[in-house]
Amino acid sequence: MHQVRSPHAGPHVAITALMHGNEYAGAIVLADLLRLGFAPRQGTLSLIFLNLEAFSRFSPTNPIRSRFMDEDMNRLWGNVHGNLSRPSSEERRVRQLLPYIETVDRLLDLHSMLWPADPLILAGPSQKGIDLAVRTGTPALVIADSGHSAGPRLIDLPHFTRPDSPACACLLEGGQHWSYACLETTRKTVSSFLAISEKDRKATEPHPPQIIAEVTHRVTAQTGLFTFTQSFHGGDIIATRGTLIATDGNDEIRTPYDNCLLVMPNFRTARHHTAVRLARVQSMPT
CATH class of the missing domain: 3.40.630.10 (Zn peptidases)
Known part of the structure; x- marks a missing residue:
């Protein structure tokens, strides 16, 4: 330190x-x-x-x-x-x-x-x-x-x-x-x-427009068989509610709302570990 x-x-x-x-x-x-x-x-x-x-x-x-x-x-x-x-x-x-x-x-x-x-x-x-x-x-x-x-x-x-x-x-x-x-x-x-x-203010260098999103669901793997349906990229926004994004044993993981943002999907998820967080976009760049 x-x-x-x-x-x-x-x-x-x-x-x-x-x-x-x-x-x-x-x-x-x-x-x-x-x-x-x-x-x-x-x-x-x-x-x-x-x-x-x-x-x-x-x-x-x-x-x-x-x-x-x-x-x-x-x-x-x-x-x-x-x-x-x-x-x-x-x-x-x-x-x-x-x-x-x-x-x-x-x-x-x-x-x-x-x-x-x-x-x-x-x-x-x-x-x-x-x-x-x-x-x-x-x-x-x-x-x-x-x-x-x-x-x-x-x-x-x-x-x-x-x-x-x-x-x-x-x-x-x-x-x-x-x-x-x-x-x-x-x-x-x-x-x-x-x-x-x-x-005591933002840096003078211009910043990119920011997206603010709030995590509404934290998906935790319940089995050792958690598998995503495709190679998603963290930050991907899934347009349609109910889209299948993963399976966990016999359970299906689907998006709970339109324009669902995927936060840090983990493709080597162990049981009881966070597999992905689902976030609702609160504000977008204008």
Whole structure:
């Protein structure tokens, strides 16, 4: 964790990377900021590399293995104070970081995706998260959602979602793992996010028109036989209600309304894991 302070009062802004040890585009961008000696004009900037243990065992021959050491860190940001006996590397790291994270006013968590999909910002369950994503301005797709049944993400922390707290957070899914396009998207989003603090307004660079959509259904695989009907792309919009998009054993998964947006379909879904999220578009570019 690296902290840079300005002599001028201002917000505590944080950017986190390596929540998953094989998603290193964000880490490259944070390392570049450190090499350049970037310092905020006001307030405090924290650059946090979350799961260094998982990253330390990254291998190009088995890149999925380094996603985590013991369990997915981004399902542990809940009541960690109540499970003192859990022998997890990720749980210990969350406990170490949580008191500091809860001093942050504005946070951007950097991720990438296994399957081809349009870059997006996950705004979490609060209007504050949506507002932060819109102010950041890029990528063009903003998704409001309530996370995963397996556990809360960093952006789901009550510190960031409580109505009585001014703190806010959002999560970038910059594109497909290990791609140059993902790295460039991550750089652009970080630059725009920092510009909010530096100028207290959107970056002067024009942003693409944004689509805002709200997740209405989280489809969880109930069997080990979950199969999509075709190779959908994250961000695809299915025009017609009732369209068959997948089967889960004997169950059919169909779109619940017209113009249903598919969020991050997972083509290697394990039982009880999220297979896809279905979102209703709230606003489109005019």
